[in-house]
Amino acid sequence: MIGKRDRTVPVGLAPMAGFTDKIFRLMCAEGGADFCVTEMVSAAALCYRDEKTPALAARRWGEAPCAVQIFGHDPAQMAAAAGIILDEICPGDEMGSPPAAIEINMGCPVKKIVKGGDGSALMRDMKLAGDVTRAVSDVTEKHGVPLWVKIRAGWDKNSVNAPEFGKMLCACGASRITVHGRTRDQMYAPSSDNGVIRRVREAADPSVEVFGNGDVASGEDAARMVEETGCDGILVGRAALCDPWIFGEIKNVLRGGGEPFLPAKEDRIGAALRLLRELCREKGEAVGVREARARVGHLIRGIRGSAAARWAVNRAGTEAEFEKILTDLLK
Numbered sequence: 001m002i003g004k005r006d007r008t009v010p011v012g013l014a015p016m017a018g019f020t021d022k023i024f025r026l027m028c029a030e031g032g033a034d035f036c037v038t039e040m041v042s043a044a045a046l047c048y049r050d051e052k053t054p055a056l057a058a059r060r061w062g063e064a065p066c067a068v069q070i071f072g073h074d075p076a077q078m079a080a081a082a083g084i085i086l087d088e089i090c091p092g093d094e095m096g097s098p099p100a101a102i103e104i105n106m107g108c109p110v111k112k113i114v115k116g117g118d119g120s121a122l123m124r125d126m127k128l129a130g131d132v133t134r135a136v137s138d139v140t141e142k143h144g145v146p147l148w149v150k151i152r153a154g155w156d157k158n159s160v161n162a163p164e165f166g167k168m169l170c171a172c173g174a175s176r177i178t179v180h181g182r183t184r185d186q187m188y189a190p191s192s193d194n195g196v197i198r199r200v201r202e203a204a205d206p207s208v209e210v211f212g213n214g215d216v217a218s219g220e221d222a223a224r225m226v227e228e229t230g231c232d233g234i235l236v237g238r239a240a241l242c243d244p245w246i247f248g249e250i251k252n253v254l255r256g257g258g259e260p261f262l263p264a265k266e267d268r269i270g271a272a273l274r275l276l277r278e279l280c281r282e283k284g285e286a287v288g289v290r291e292a293r294a295r296v297g298h299l300i301r302g303i304r305g306s307a308a309a310r311w312a313v314n315r316a317g318t319e320a321e322f323e324k325i326l327t328d329l330l331k
């Protein structure tokens, strides 16, 4: 057995663009997440002073410790973006404290991102990835803030380079490496490979944390990942979108004891209503309703009548109409 079950393994929310905003992060913190990561934030947009971008990096009161994730590929621009977050955005948000870390996104597989040389495209250019990491590390170190990097197994099955890439990141100043056990080519299928996470753990400097990510949807999945990889912590992505209470359940299994919280229909509809109301309050009714359409579907999935409700909310033009569709599910 590789994993050490007697140690405490933190369980956090993985970054998900369009989902892990401060509203959802607070819900996950209440559901037991030990830490969270923001949606990915464009370094270029921060540096060009795009007006809407800083809100993506801002935290709210009550959240779990939260890292701010940035993407880009220009070392100077990435360093400048980290400086803007640490000097301006985080000191001025509701938490007012430094973030848990700055995280560099070297895992995003989306065409629009890799086409520009960002996200997982950096895994094809070890030299540039090292330069980016070192440049950001210079800034985070000055602020006394940890630097995390999130990677994939590699670009494709012929270039699975996460172990040597991870080693390089350790030498360039990363204090945590999160590994999603799929290549860029695999996107989200087939299943994530715990073996590559283990190989990164074995290759990385022992003082650097290696966190595992990919397909954890239960306490048993998490326990298997810890045992098979020896990872120091776990991130949960898609499973949390349907179940923000999953963190408590996973921690119960990993740490033993305690009854898992199994959300009832009322809890899930309550969470959907809360998300809708907070999105409308934060972004105005029109944008809030539009964004909620794509997001509450996950929370109500599996509830009797939810398929029809998901269809109906696409036609709901107001918050009140949307709310009625959700509350009708309680009947």
Ligand SMILES: Cc1cc2nc3c(=O)[nH]c(=O)nc-3n(C[C@H](O)[C@H](O)[C@H](O)COP(=O)(O)O)c2cc1C
Residues within 6 Å of the ligand: 014, 015, 016, 017, 018, 019, 038, 039, 040, 069, 105, 106, 107, 108, 150, 180, 213, 214, 215, 216, 235, 236, 237, 238, 239
């Ligand atoms: C809708 C969506 C958006 C995502 N956005 C990001 C992102 O902004 N940054 C990032 O590093 N990974 C992103 N990911 C990848 C997740 O963080 C995670 O690595 C992946 O979903 C695998 O974990 P899971 O099997 O627990 O979902 C995203 C995934 C999804 C499904």
